[in-house]
Amino acid sequence: MSAGCPLCDADGGLVVARTQRFRVVRVLDEPAHPAFYRLIWNAHVAEFSDLSDTDRHACMDAVTEIERVLRSLLAPTKVNLASLGNVVPHLHWHVVARFEGDSHFPAPIWAAARREAVPVLARPLEAVDAAIAAALNL
Amino acid sequence: MSAGCPLCDADGGLVVARTQRFRVVRVLDEPAHPAFYRLIWNAHVAEFSDLSDTDRHACMDAVTEIERVLRSLLAPTKVNLASLGNVVPHLHWHVVARFEGDSHFPAPIWAAARREAVPVLARPLEAVDAAIAAALNL
Numbered sequence: 001m002s003a004g005c006p007l008c009d010a011d012g013g014l015v016v017a018r019t020q021r022f023r024v025v026r027v028l029d030e031p032a033h034p035a036f037y038r039l040i041w042n043a044h045v046a047e048f049s050d051l052s053d054t055d056r057h058a059c060m061d062a063v064t065e066i067e068r069v070l071r072s073l074l075a076p077t078k079v080n081l082a083s084l085g086n087v088v089p090h091l092h093w094h095v096v097a098r099f100e101g102d103s104h105f106p107a108p109i110w111a112a113a114r115r116e117a118v119p120v121l122a123r124p125l126e127a128v129d130a131a132i133a134a135a136l137n138l
Numbered sequence: 139m140s141a142g143c144p145l146c147d148a149d150g151g152l153v154v155a156r157t158q159r160f161r162v163v164r165v166l167d168e169p170a171h172p173a174f175y176r177l178i179w180n181a182h183v184a185e186f187s188d189l190s191d192t193d194r195h196a197c198m199d200a201v202t203e204i205e206r207v208l209r210s211l212l213a214p215t216k217v218n219l220a221s222l223g224n225v226v227p228h229l230h231w232h233v234v235a236r237f238e239g240d241s242h243f244p245a246p247i248w249a250a251a252r253r254e255a256v257p258v259l260a261r262p263l264e265a266v267d268a269a270i271a272a273a274l275n276l
Contacts, residue, residue, distance in 0.1 A: 048217075048219060049202045053199075060195075068187050079186075080220070080221070080223075080224070082220035083219045084216070084218045086243060086244035087244045089216060098224055106224035108224070108248035110246035110248045111249060
């Protein structure tokens with residue numbers, strides 16, 4: 001735990017899965033990108049390479065499972081994965097389903113928006129949440 | 139190989155390491171972010187989850203080694219990792235050393251620049267290239 005770290009102080013989104021190592025949250029404050037999940041490491045570590053090999057593999061196995069659920073249920077044009085942490089240096093992976101015609105496509109979601117648009121998803125987000133939890137064997 | 143894919147047609151940067159599975163290039167066309175490397179999968183696959191478990195682990199083990207070299211030699215404020223591929227859907231990982239005061243910090247490099255600045259690196263990039271090649275046991 002690190003004093004003043006927002007990801008030590010709070011879950012950081014709607015928790016859809018929680019393990020001893022990490023939690024997976026659905027991001028609620030990016031309405032243009034509704035199928036936006038984050039895997040947040042529970043311990044306060046800054047960099048991916050701070051993890052042990054076992055933890056790194058567990059982390060990316062879970063990121064991969066989230067990606068697979070998004071692909072399977074929502075058939076996005078592309079999945080975007082990123083661990084940045086410049087503002088909040090507490091390890092977290094963004095996993096975002098991207099759709100041609102979404103507000104930023106094909107630019108990254110951090111670039112300027114190109115249009116106003118919210119993708120229509122093939123399945124309700126609650127079904128995606130449940131499938132992620134199931135995929136992580138919870 | 140996929141016709142018309144720029145990462146099937148060319149290396150995509152200055153090659154610093156090449157294996158059967160992937161190559162690592164230094165990105166030459168982002169002068170504001172000089173310590174910017176990409177791991178490019180040799181086969182044309184779009185998504186990280188298209189890889190076998192063995193290949194995924196090899197991929198992220200290598201990304202981790204690149205991150206470790208950047209941290210060890212350049213002491214960046216943060217390392218940014220991303221696999222996006224919206225424009226070029228051929229699996230590649232961005233590995234970028236970020237520095238407080240760089241042109242975009244703390245925003246992602248894909249956001250609007252906040253200032254004009256080029257980080258002064260603690261070591262020449264050629265030394266970083268060589269250390270990455272060595273870390274990948276080449």
